[in-house]
Amino acid sequence: xxxxxxxxxxxxxxxxxxxxxxxxxxxxxxxxxxxxxxxxxxxxxxxxxxxxxxxxxxxxxxxxxxxxxxxxxxxxxxxxxxxxxxxxxxxxxxxxxxxxxxxxxxxxxxxxxxxxxxxxxxxxxxxxxxxxxxxxxxxxxxxxxxxxxxxxxxxxxxxxxxxxxxxxxxxxxxxxxxxxxxxxxxxxxxxxxxxxxxxxxxxxxxxxxxxxxxxxxxxxxxxxxxxxxxxxxxxxxxxxxxxxxxxxxxxxxxxxxxxxxxxxxxxxxxxxxxxxxxxxxxxxxxxxxxxxxxxxx
Numbered sequence: 286x287x288x289x290x291x292x293x294x295x296x297x298x299x300x301x302x303x304x305x306x307x308x309x310x311x312x313x314x315x316x317x318x319x320x321x322x323x324x325x326x327x328x329x330x331x332x333x334x335x336x337x338x339x340x341x342x343x344x345x346x347x348x349x350x351x352x353x354x355x356x357x358x359x360x361x362x363x364x365x366x367x368x369x370x371x372x373x374x375x376x377x378x379x380x381x382x383x384x385x386x387x388x389x390x391x392x393x394x395x396x397x398x399x400x401x402x403x404x405x406x407x408x409x410x411x412x413x414x415x416x417x418x419x420x421x422x423x424x425x426x427x428x429x430x431x432x433x434x435x436x437x438x439x440x441x442x443x444x445x446x447x448x449x450x451x452x453x454x455x456x457x458x459x460x461x462x463x464x465x466x467x468x469x470x471x472x473x474x475x476x477x478x479x480x481x482x483x484x485x486x487x488x489x490x491x492x493x494x495x496x497x498x499x500x501x502x503x504x505x506x507x508x509x510x511x512x513x514x515x516x517x518x519x520x521x522x523x524x525x526x527x528x529x530x531x532x533x534x535x536x537x538x539x540x541x542x543x544x545x546x547x548x549x550x551x552x553x554x555x556x557x558x559x560x561x562x563x564x565x566x567x568x569x570x571x572x573x574x575x576x577x578x579x580x581x582x
Contacts, residue, residue: 288350289399289443290319290378294366295386297327297335299342301519302386309384310348314395318382320349323370326357339386364493368454375446380406382443387519389539390416390441394515396545398443401431401509404549411553412448412506413497416441416516420537421562423513430547432559433507436474439494441516452500454493459486461503471502473560475567478502507553510563513540534566 291309295302309315322343327333343354357366367383374381380402384390394416405411415438422432437444461467462479471478481495501508514537 287380287399287403288317288319288378289380289382289402290321290374291349291382291384291395292321292323292370292374293384293386294323294325294363294370295339295343296325296363297332297339298386299335299338302339303342304519305384305386305388305390306346308389308391309394311392312390312395314399315349317350318395319351320346320353321370321374322346322352322354323366324354324356325362325366326360328360362491364491367493371444371449375449378446380443380445382441384441384516385439388417388441389517389519391515391540393540393543393545394441397511397515397547400547400549402443402445404551405509405553406445408551408553409447410504410506411509412444412501412504413437414443414509416443416511416514417518418510418512418514418537419535419563419566421565422510422559423538425512425558425562429512429556430544431549432510432512432556432563433553434474434510434559434563435502435507435555436478436498436563437494437501437508438510440518448501448506451504452497454496456482456486456496456499458499458503471499473564474498474502475564477567509549510559511540513542514538515540 293305324336324340324343327336340354340356346352355370361369371381371383382395382398398414398416401414415434417438417440459482462471462482468479478495478498481490481492482499484490485492485495517537517539518535
């Protein structure tokens, strides 16, 4: 098995961070996986104690091939931290698996990631592998192991050096979105993509994911999406109480099948029912519905 590093980006949530690590340890591949933990510095003095707790726990982690903790000396914010951290790791390795400090993974998460990274390593029109998929995907007819989507997920994902290096984080190609046909094509990955990229370019948000998705689109590339999610956001777990508003759009059930060998088609193709189900949470009617639910709640 090719060495594949795992990166976890953390801020001030020691409790959820520990749950993420413990869920990773249910994957036997951990013992051969280098682990990199990128710990951002405090935005204000109010966060200092919590960050000290995160770093103390990070220093106690074992069970991986190696553990390296990178402690930022100043606050970078999530987007800049991920861009610089992933770039740093990909200078040494050809591929990487990335998590944040609020994502539980299944016990076959790493098996799935490693097999997808192996199979699609040289497939130029596959840019990324997602661990997360929504409940609408799991409820589709048929039982394939994966689908091919047009938008990557930031909730547990993987990529290769060959694709990461093609992203221009300054988004110099943004003007192509003036073309109406380009806009229509980009929105096939979700009705919110154009608005998100516009907000990114205006400095209203700071997202690495929208920039990555934009260049994935420009290169006409796919994202590998599991039918049964290998990742669940702790805020959206079945036991969470705050699931009435926008969170409900992305609720899912963690794969508990234990399946470790996956059927991975060599020729990436779109599936119409998948694309419809995938886009649904990002559509204007659904976004408006859950925004109103949140307001009334």
